[in-house]
Amino acid sequence: MEQVVQAPERDGTVATKPGRYDVRGLAEPDAVAPRTAIVSGTTAELDAAELSTRQINLELRRLLTEEGVSDITVRNPRARHSLAVGLLERCRITIDGSLGYFGCGLIDGAEIHVTGRVGWSVAENMMSGVVVIDKNAGSLTGAALRGGDLVIRGHVGARTGIDQKGGTIIVGGNAGSMTGFMMQRGRQIICGDAGNGLGDSMYDGTLYVAGKVASLGVDCVEAEMIDADNELIDRKFRIYGLDRPGEFRKFVCGKQLYNYDTLEPSERKLVL
Amino acid sequence: MCGIAGIIYKNRSGSVGTVGRDMTNMLQAMKHRGPDSTGYALYGEPNDLLVMRFKLADPNDGHDFSYSLRLARSRREVEARLSKIGATIDRVEGESEYAYRATFRYEGELKPLADYVEDVPGAEVLSLGYSLEIIKDLGDAETVAEQYRLDAFHGTHAIGHVRMATESDVDIAGAHPYWAYPFSDVAVVHNGQLTNYHQWRRRLERYGHRFQSECDSEIIAVYLAQSMADGLPLETAMKQSLEDLDGVFTYLVVTQDQLGMAKDEMAAKPLVLHEGEDVVVLASEEGAIRAVMSQEIDSYDPYEGEVMVWSR
Numbered sequence: 001m002e003q004v005v006q007a008p009e010r011d012g013t014v015a016t017k018p019g020r021y022d023v024r025g026l027a028e029p030d031a032v033a034p035r036t037a038i039v040s041g042t043t044a045e046l047d048a049a050e051l052s053t054r055q056i057n058l059e060l061r062r063l064l065t066e067e068g069v070s071d072i073t074v075r076n077p078r079a080r081h082s083l084a085v086g087l088l089e090r091c092r093i094t095i096d097g098s099l100g101y102f103g104c105g106l107i108d109g110a111e112i113h114v115t116g117r118v119g120w121s122v123a124e125n126m127m128s129g130v131v132v133i134d135k136n137a138g139s140l141t142g143a144a145l146r147g148g149d150l151v152i153r154g155h156v157g158a159r160t161g162i163d164q165k166g167g168t169i170i171v172g173g174n175a176g177s178m179t180g181f182m183m184q185r186g187r188q189i190i191c192g193d194a195g196n197g198l199g200d201s202m203y204d205g206t207l208y209v210a211g212k213v214a215s216l217g218v219d220c221v222e223a224e225m226i227d228a229d230n231e232l233i234d235r236k237f238r239i240y241g242l243d244r245p246g247e248f249r250k251f252v253c254g255k256q257l258y259n260y261d262t263l264e265p266s267e268r269k270l271v272l
Numbered sequence: 273m274c275g276i277a278g279i280i281y282k283n284r285s286g287s288v289g290t291v292g293r294d295m296t297n298m299l300q301a302m303k304h305r306g307p308d309s310t311g312y313a314l315y316g317e318p319n320d321l322l323v324m325r326f327k328l329a330d331p332n333d334g335h336d337f338s339y340s341l342r343l344a345r346s347r348r349e350v351e352a353r354l355s356k357i358g359a360t361i362d363r364v365e366g367e368s369e370y371a372y373r374a375t376f377r378y379e380g381e382l383k384p385l386a387d388y389v390e391d392v393p394g395a396e397v398l399s400l401g402y403s404l405e406i407i408k409d410l411g412d413a414e415t416v417a418e419q420y421r422l423d424a425f426h427g428t429h430a431i432g433h434v435r436m437a438t439e440s441d442v443d444i445a446g447a448h449p450y451w452a453y454p455f456s457d458v459a460v461v462h463n464g465q466l467t468n469y470h471q472w473r474r475r476l477e478r479y480g481h482r483f484q485s486e487c488d489s490e491i492i493a494v495y496l497a498q499s500m501a502d503g504l505p506l507e508t509a510m511k512q513s514l515e516d517l518d519g520v521f522t523y524l525v526v527t528q529d530q531l532g533m534a535k536d537e538m539a540a541k542p543l544v545l546h547e548g549e550d551v552v553v554l555a556s557e558e559g560a561i562r563a564v565m566s567q568e569i570d571s572y573d574p575y576e577g578e579v580m581v582w583s584r
Contacts, residue, residue: 079558100559119558136572157573158539177576
């Protein structure tokens, strides 16, 4: 961090702002919060148009920890990556526009509302809190989610909730292939259709799908819906003002992969 | 990692736009995905002249004393060979120190012509067609656009690519887009890896095709163009390619009046799509789409195994 080098350009010149990296590759190590947000009481409004990713995140953190603000609106996010990440305070953030990759990751307790679309890996590793996306989301939505509610009103891409360890993912539209891949706990409620390989290699947790399921993944089986399942879905839908699309089907782990079976299918035939 | 982008105008008067500038904005927004080299496949307004983009040296080549002499000699040789094979040259312009743009009238087969030109030492035909022009060089999009004055390029549709070299040298031969040698007006950009590259390369070589690079992406272009020459519509050929090509890929293909996208069955490589009233824009990242769309837009990720084609 002592040594600040500039990102080299191919033509030999050095970049002016932004694009500074330290020896570890950390972007803009000497960036400071720009203090450009308009604060009124506990609410603030931040125009992100002219700021770098790092400046936006620093400004958000400054507002939350130093200014005592708890309600922030971010304008002009312009689909940039890694915005509103690592927020550990209870707060309410509205992002007026779309985010790129890795938006709202690593948060604990924040309530974030995105009015646009998000790219890959939104809310990855969220510990607790609420993230609501009004439009579509890319692949790997809610990767390694540990807690909280992640609501996408539109469609999501492939591998939603990969490695999910807790929390709830609600999808208003369709989900792509390998939804719930390797999930370990938590639940997903998908109002539309699910792609191929639903719940592939899942360890535990529950997947609810209202639409068609293209195919089930390895060791994912259908289970019987009970009253508690419907109560949970109804409660979540009431909170987020979603319409229940009809009957859901429930998919869980078949637990056949818990114990390693050393016999190949052909060998098994031979032995038995 | 690499970044790919595509744009096609619809319903406008003649569906022509500032395609050079728009593509530069998109590729510059994805510079972090591939800072090594940048390439464009631009479609100008169709005309009856053939356009050939070619280069006679590589930017990495050493500038020894006879460098410019050698280039001038090679250029004269290319012009002589074009005339000799029966082309009526309209003009030959130097676009950069080592890259040229030739327009000419020619009635015969394209393969003998391209082969004959490439036989000149150091020569490589980057593109050949009635409206396709491939421009690729080292550096980011703004650098290449300035070098080749792409801001002034008006056209109907385009694809582009920013490259992060992983398996071959940083040079023009390794940069995308790839022209489907020797089929006119077909080009491909690709993000991903093909695992059955050598199999397909040998198969296509037995057909009589030759390849300009060691890059796996080049076979997609030739594969699709060959399928189309065999009579398949573009969309059918692309659907078949999902079966025939192994690996992870998202690719974009352009012909004289179509732009298509295909995504492998794992959906491992990103692509964001916006279909507007008068334009369709696709890119590896939404930030690139935002670079050309000022108003709030709807966009989504196409799903695995999807093939889509738009016509201008």
